[in-house]
Amino acid sequence: MFRTLVSLKLRTAILSLMTLLSLYTPLLSAQEKTKFDPALAPFIVEVDKRPLRSRTNMRTVLPGKTVNIKIKQDKAGEFSVSSGMQNLKLSAGGHVSWTAPVKPGYYPIRIVRNKDKAQVDLQVFVLRPANQVVKGKLNGYQIGSYPKALKGLESYQPPKGFIEVTPELEKVLVSPHFKLGQFLCKQQGGYPKYLLLNPALLEKLEMLLNAVNDKGVRADSFVVMSGYRTPYYNKAIGNVTNSRHIYGGAADIFIDVNPVNDYMDDINRDGAANIKDAEYLYAIADKLASHNKHSELMGGVGLYDKNSAHGPFVHVDVRGTPARWGHK
Template identity: 50%
Template sequence: MHPGPAPRRTRRNRLVRPAAVDQGGHPGGHERRPRPDRASENPLVGSSGILDRLGRPGWRCSVSERCLRTRCPGDRLAGPTATHFTLKVRTMGKSMTISILRRNPLRVFFLVAIASVLAGGIAISQPTPGGFASGRASFAVAFQDEVARYRVMAGFVLPGEEVRFRVVEDERNRSFQLEGPDGLLLKSRAHDWVWQAPVVTGVYPVRVTCQDNGESILLNVFVLVPFSQVVNGRLNGYRIGSYPDKPLKGLDIYKPPVGFVEVTAENPNTAVSPHFTLGQFLCKQESGYPKYLVLRTRLLRKLEFVLQTINRAGIRCDQLTVMSGYRTPWYNKAIGNVQYSRHVWGGAADVYVDVDPIDGQMDDLNKDGKIDIKDAAVVYRIIDDRFSEDAWTPFVGGLGQYRVTASHGPFVHVDVRGFRARWGD
C-alpha cells in the first residue's frame, strides 16, 4: 500500500514580545534577540516634535505597538510580517486615533498633520494627568523684541516709556482686548496697542485677553529705577559697584543697564514667568530692603524652555532651583568672578534640578548613587543636544557645567549672550 501523505506541520501565528535583554534560552531552542533601538525601529518616535512644528506644541501623543511574528516549531524566529501603530492625538475635549502600518513611515507624518487640522487647531498647555504644565498659551504677545508665549511673563521699561503690544501666532484671528489699569493707552486696535508706562517705579499688570474664550496672558511690567540714579556705586543705599567703562568687544549687551528693578519686602513673590518669581534672581549680597536687580525677559523665556525640555527628556520637575541669578558688579568682584560675567547684566542663571528629594542640591539624575558633575552633565547634554533646533534660535548663549565644591553642589550655567559658548569642569 502506498503510504499516505506525511503529516503537515501546523503553522501558528503568535504574538511575541521582543526581549529587552537576553534572558536565556528561547522556548524554541534559540536565544531571544535584544530589543532594537526604538529611535530607529519606531517611525513615530519624535511625533511630538512633528506636532511642535505643526504649531501644536501643547498636544500629547501616545503610541502603542503590536508586532505580529510568524513561527513554526523548530524554525528560527521570523522577522515582523506587519507592525501596526496606534497614534492618539488629544486636545481639549477632542481625541483622534489613527492606525498606521509601519511599512509606510511617510504616512505617519501626513496623518499627524491631518489629525492636527481636524482636531480644531487648539494648542494647549494643560498636562495629561501627572504631567508637566508648561504654562503656554494658544497665542502670543510681542513686545520690546520679545515674544511672550506663556500665560505670565515679565517686561522691564523706563518711567513713561511707550510700549507696543501685538498679538501674534493666533491662527484663528480671534478678538482680543488689552487691559492696563495703570498707565495710559495711547493707541488701540484689534490686535495692536501702544501703552505708556507710569512714571512711578513699581510693577504694573497688563493683561491681554482673548474675548472668544477668556484665555489671557498677564504681563507683569516693571518700571525701572533709571541707571542715572546710581551715585558713587550705590542706589538708595544698596551697593551696586561700577560697570566696565568699555563694553566687551563693543557689544551692546555689555553696556551698563538702563535701569534696575526695585525689590521691596512686598514683591519678591511676584511671578515673572510660569515657574519663576522675582526673588529667585536677587543677588546674594546681604542688605535690607529695598534691593535692586537687573533681569532680562529673554533669560526667563529660555529658562522656561529649558525646564520644558528637561521634562520632555523624562526628568519630571516643576521648577529649577536658581542658585545664582543677578550679581551686582561689586558682589561679582568680591567673589572673584570674571568682570564680564553675564550675571552682572541680568542675562544668566546657575540652576539645578532639586525635586526628589528637595534637599538644596542637585538630584541624582544618572542614578549612580552619587551627587557629582555627572548629574550636571545630564542636564548639560539635554540642553546642548537641542541647540541646533530652530526653536532654540532666540536663546543662543552660554552653557557650562560645574562640579561639587566646598561651597556648592553641581549645577549648570545658562545665559542669553547672543552667541554660542561652551565650557565645563
C-alpha cells in the same frame, strides 16, 4: 487542608505587598502625580515686535517710555486688555500702546480672549534709572561700577535702569515657573533691592525646563543658585569682570526636588547624586544651542562640580554667541 494553607499564604503575601505599597504611596509627590504644564501662550501676542511665548511673561521699561502690544488676528471685541483697574484701548487691528508712568514699580498687564477667558499676562517693571546710582549705591543698595563694554558689544553695555524689588515683589511670577526673587543677588542689604533680569534668559530657562520634563525628570522649576550679581558682589567673590551675571543674563542652576536638600538630584537615575547628574543637565542644555530664529537665546553652557560651598550645577546664559566650558 493543603489548598487552604496555600490560599492563606497567598492572601498573606498579597496583604503584605499591599501594605508595602501603601507605605510608599505617600512618598509620591504631587509633582510626580501631575503632568508638567509648559504654560504656552494660548494666542499670539507681540510686545515691541517680539512674540510672547508663555502665558506669563516679563518686560522692563524706563519711565515715560511706551510699550507696544499687538494681538495677532484680532477681531473687534475679541480681546480686552487691562493694566490694574484701567482698561486699555485696543484698536480694530489688535494694537494697544501703554506708556510707563514716572514712578518705578510693578505694572502688570493682562490680555484676555473674551470668548473663553484665556489670558496672557505681561509683568511690566518700570525701572529705576541707572543715572540715580551715586558713588556705586542706589538708595543705599551696593551696585558698584559697571566695566566698559567688552569689545564694544551691545550685550555688554552698562544697564540703563534696574528693577526695584520689595519683599512682596519677590513672589511675582515673571514666567510660568520662575519668580522674581529667585534671581536676586546674594549680597547682604535691606530693601529695596535692585535687579537686572533679561526676559530672554527666562524664555531659555522655560525651554530647558520643558526639555528636562520631556526626559522624564519631573521638576516645576530649577533652583537658581546664582542669578543677578551686582558688579560690587561679583568683584567681592572674585568672578571675571564681564560675567554675564552682572547683566542679568545668566543663571547657575540645578534640580532639587526629591529629596529637597539643596543639592542636585539623581536625575540620571544611576543611584548617586553627583557630577554625572550635572553632566546630564548640561547635555540637555547643550542641545538647545541651535535656536534657529531665536538668536537672542544663543549663549553659554558651563559645567561645575561640587566644592566645599555648593554641589554640582550648570551655568546657562544668553550672551548671543555660543560658548561651552567645563565638560570633558
